[in-house]
Amino acid sequence: MTIETGHAAHSCGAVQRKGRASRRAPQPAGPAELRKILLFSNVDESTLSRLSADAKIESFHDGDQLFRQGSPVTDLPFVVSGYVKLLRIAPSGRQTLIAIRSGGEMIGEAPTGPDEIHTVSAEAVGATKVLKLPATRFIRLLKESPSLCAAVMRESKDSIGRLMGEVESLKSQNADQRLARFILLLCPPGEDRCRFRLPYDKRLIAARLGVKQETLSRAFAKLRAHGVRTETRNVHVESVSHLADQCDRLGQRARSAFGRRNAEKRHDAA
Amino acid sequence: MTIETGHAAHSCGAVQRKGRASRRAPQPAGPAELRKILLFSNVDESTLSRLSADAKIESFHDGDQLFRQGSPVTDLPFVVSGYVKLLRIAPSGRQTLIAIRSGGEMIGEAPTGPDEIHTVSAEAVGATKVLKLPATRFIRLLKESPSLCAAVMRESKDSIGRLMGEVESLKSQNADQRLARFILLLCPPGEDRCRFRLPYDKRLIAARLGVKQETLSRAFAKLRAHGVRTETRNVHVESVSHLADQCDRLGQRARSAFGRRNAEKRHDAA
């Protein structure tokens, strides 16, 4: 686990990076934009249009901070394009990646009352567009729209499920297995042999998997033996099904000579 | 990470353990019982009494399974007394501890619609009493009571926050640090020097921290140098504040001879 940020060594305050000019020129957004957000896919039309009244779309550059852990929640942001890192920052200053949000996903938590506080920091990965809804309006509509309420509850459960999966994989899988599972997630469904591009650089992937960059690199090397080729950001999987099969075996002890199969039945944490 | 269950090597199906007789004699429960549940602390009286109509209290023995991952959600359970483990079970059969629920806490997720499926398995730790609300009634009231809705959303956010903390600590702390933090959590607030009992056995604590039992044992041994004594289940902390201070230092590399302090500024995963 634990990877350095590479560039933004400080990343405190909404620092503008790379000296580019055009940062943060809020654009208005309408119901059409909102409808593209997963959370709203089942929300009724009228709520949606009321929600979109003060919606704004903002652009960020790589490393820009969207909000900081401990600061008050003033609005509810969603990723329109690009990626956003969610980080926990310990008192020591140590930053730990908690999750990465991509297009259509909510960043942070839906506020349900006034005076809430961010429990994580959020930072743009590459050029990113974000749609922001003012928290106050959102909170008001939450009280009036059951369909919005239901959507938020569904989203929360999703989020809980994903985090539990994260805990499970950190507790029970090694780096090779986590990488294999990560790759399987990226494979377009349907084809057994496939080719795609990694969504972000390997430093970030390493942090996402909770390993050092060097360890990730070695894990990729190990997967070559199982039909996974990489050229920088491009990945080629010879057989998705075969990789999925191997996934378990990657956890097997490297077996010093004669192996005493304690086949299956490994009780992990219980 | 990863600990064996010790006893219930199979734990499949609602197995009755230890051959005791008196298992599962559902008792009715009233609003008074519900009020003790954290989730309901701010729910209005009328909703609460309607909710309690079909509430039942059931008793379980150590190792009994309350529900199984993948099975349909028929009711919403809460811990009245004792502890309940939440486990994820991989296709390989490997079980991973996700969380431990204690008195007043909700087990599993609040159902928001029909036909939901459990995403974890739940198993009693020691003798445990559980309050169950039928899912259908709960779902109905959720649609009618904004205060119940709000309570569920608050609970979800809590849960998300705790899971994020879990991910953070698994990614960024070693076994010693995790144990130190765990102990600090158990210390009664106020006193600097304190003494208390561990809530469950060390095998379970190890699983909770994501390490093997032997590793936990060694971590306890290391903490003795920082004023933490243990006699089986009793813990004595000489100075809570001192332990809290040491917490960070426990992560420091054991420093082979001359140490190049790279004091602070460790960017973990980002």
Next chain:
DNA sequence: CGCCGACTTGAGCAATCTCAATCATGGTGG
């Protein structure tokens, strides 16, 4: 008294990290 389960301890090994060097790549300026 003897067994069993929980816990501890020791020894060796595997996974991962750290440090450091190297390599590839894309962009920049001359």
Next chain:
DNA sequence: CCACCATGATTGAGATTGCTCAAGTCGGCG
């Protein structure tokens, strides 16, 4: 067009953490 630099990625070597196996302690209970 090319030398040069910054950044990301890879690789090697050695240190450290945590795991596995195995034995031993301790306390309770039949």
